[in-house]
Amino acid sequence: MSNTLQARIAGPEDFPRLIAMVRDFYVEDEILYQSGLVEPGLRSLLENASHGAVLLLSSEDVTEAGYITLGWCFSVEQGGRFVLLDELYLTPAVRGRGWGRQALALARDWAAGEGAAVIRLEVNHHNARAKRLYLAAGYRDDERDILTLPLTSAGRGLHP
Structure with missing residues (x-):
């Protein structure tokens, strides 16, 4: 069993598998799921790279380990454009492998590669x-x- 997490940038064709994980994440993290907001937002992110990216997470033996949504924002305090790590979800079956740390490193590497100097995120209390x-x-x-x-x-x- 591989212990290395991998990521690829998701495209519009990945919407059905992503939205299923998004729904699971919202239930688990007690986030109100509003299809009229979430689904167009996700589609926009998948279709327009200027908005950010969705990283689909997998390994050699796990095809659907989770996802990360990363969006571009702007802040004078942060020196201009920065990345919001909007959502990070690992499926329950893959937790406890150290993949949360690996997922954060993959997000960091994507953001740095795109020229961001800062990543910010929100976490529920x-x-x-x-x-x-x-x-x-x-x-x-x-x-x-x-x-x-x-x-x-x-x-x-x-x-x-």
Whole structure:
């Protein structure tokens, strides 16, 4: 059994397998799944490289280990364009192999290769295990809260 995680950039043809994992992730991480927001957002990311990328994760013996969504953002404080590691999901069957650290390294390598100087991410307060992983990988807690103002009726249900 291989212990090395691999990634490839997903394309529009990967939407059906990705959206199934996205749904699983949202249930597990207690994120409200709104198909009218999530599905067009994912399709846009898969179809337009200027928005970022989705990395499909696998190994020699596991074809669907998970995924990472990476999106471009802009911040004066961060020096311009930076990457938001929007979602990182490993299927339950592959957890405990050290692949979370490997997935973060793959995201870092993609972002650095695309010219980003910074990666930022969000972690839900209830997900202490994920936060420990991110801190161990060198991410820092900026001791800030993320606040959201939905500007459309579709976006008003972002958080339960």
